[in-house]
Amino acid sequence: SRQRNRCVLTGRSRGYLRKFGLSRIMFRDLARVGELLGVTKSSW
Template identity: 65%
Template sequence: MATTAKIAKDLKLAAARKARKPKLRCRHRNRCARCGRPRGYLGKFQLCRICFRNLALAGQIPGVTKSSW
């Protein structure tokens, strides 16, 4: 895989996902679509908890608001 600055980040992530495809389905690990983090994954949004929080606070996820009680 070439590591040049011209290749878009999305293309790099797609190439990395293809390269590390597990042989067995039971070893599949859900990863954040934005940063690739394997832990704290929210399946509905396909994001990790950290990226989800940052996007929600920035108002980039529709319908998500900060709760207070």
């Protein structure tokens, strides 16, 4: 069977971000508390 990209924390296959290996929901939570290095809220 075809292997689908899944979030390493939740196992969620939708909304997956390949660069981080996370779903968008977990990415947002971790980025907000500063767990992801180099990720900041964008402002210009």
